[in-house]
Amino acid sequence: MKKNNPYDQRYASKRYYWGKKPSVMCDRVIEIIRPSSDFRPKLLDLGCGEGRNAVYFAKHDFKVVGLDLSLIGLEKTRRYAEEVGVHVETIHADIVNYQLSDSYDVIFSTGTLHYLPPKVRSQHFQNYKDCTSPNGINAFSVFVTKPFIRRAPDAEENAYPYKSGELMSYYWDWEILYSAEEIFDCMSSGVPHKHAVNRIIARKVL
Ligand SMILES: C[S@@+](CC[C@H](N)C(=O)[O-])C[C@H]1O[C@@H](n2cnc3c(N)ncnc32)[C@H](O)[C@@H]1O
Missing domain, CATH: 3.40.50.150 (Vaccinia Virus protein VP39)
Structure with missing residues (x-):
């Protein structure tokens, strides 16, 4: 590749660039999909x-x-x-x-799906939805553009932040269990800046 x-x-x-502390999204998922002995x-x-x-x-x-x-x-x-x-x-x-071919109970992603160019997104989200088990969930956190937040100093050329609300639109036919927008401070590249994210957890109800 x-x-x-x-x-x-x-x-x-050797150090962990993102640390070892999990995203806040993990516990939200675990509250919804609870593993058990069977x-x-x-x-x-x-x-x-x-x-x-x-x-x-x-x-x-x-x-x-x-x-x-x-x-x-x-x-x-x-x-x-x-x-x-x-x-x-x-x-x-x-x-x-x-393209996914296996089926999953949870498809999860934080800070990565902005690498999907806008023109391929609906096809990819359809693939993620098709490869989710009945009553399974998709839990995603994506960067979004806001007119009042400047582009990050270390933003990459092949990164395409979402429009606010866009992520939700791919899940119009699923049950939305959680949806939020957050703005947070970031120090990546050593220059203080802000990011906006949309987070969603949606369930496939058949
Ligand atoms: C901002 S990091 C987030 C990492 C992790 N999800 C987390 O929250 O700690 C983005 C990740 O996406 C990966 N990545 C970038 N472009 C990718 C692509 N085209 N396909 C698969 N992974 C990609 C990078 O290697 C990186 O690990």
């Missing part, structure tokens, strides 16, 4: 990075698959999982041209 990925460099050091939900983390969320889900008895473009990130994910005594299966793939 030749695609240039700036995250390889960010993940090259149900280990299958979860796919799209753009799992160094595994902070994937490993957290595995520790909570999910069967986790982490997908990322960065081999270094995937290696760190597996190592982190091993360290805490769980297993995370990994897939090295580019989400832009990767």
Whole structure:
């Protein structure tokens, strides 16, 4: 996979670039989809990075698959999982041209789906929806553009933030369990700036 990925460099050091604290979205998912002795939900983390969320889900008895473009990130994910005594299966793939074929109880992603160019999005979201089990959920957090927030100093050319509300539009036919917009401060690149995100958890009701 030749695609240039700036995250390889960010993940090259021993420290965890995103830390090990999971996203706030993880506990929201666990409140909705509860693993039990006879149900280990299958979860796919799209753009799992160094595994902070994937490993957290595995520790909570999910069967986790982490997908990322960065081999270094995937290696760190597996190592982190091993360290805490769980297993995370990994897939090295580019989400832009990767079609899911397996079915998952949860498809999860934080800070990655803006790498899908707008013109391929509806087809990809349809694929994610088709590959979600009945009563399964999609839980996503994406960057959005707001006219009053300046573009981040380290924004990449192949990143396409969403329009506020756009993510929700792909789930018009699912039950929306949670939806929020948040603006937060960020220090990536050493220059203080802000990001806006939309978060959604939607359930496939048949
Ligand atoms: C902002 S990081 C988020 C990582 C992780 N979800 C987290 O919250 O810690 C974005 C991730 O997307 C991955 N990525 C970037 N472009 C990608 C692509 N085209 N296909 C798959 N993963 C990609 C990067 O390698 C990186 O790990």
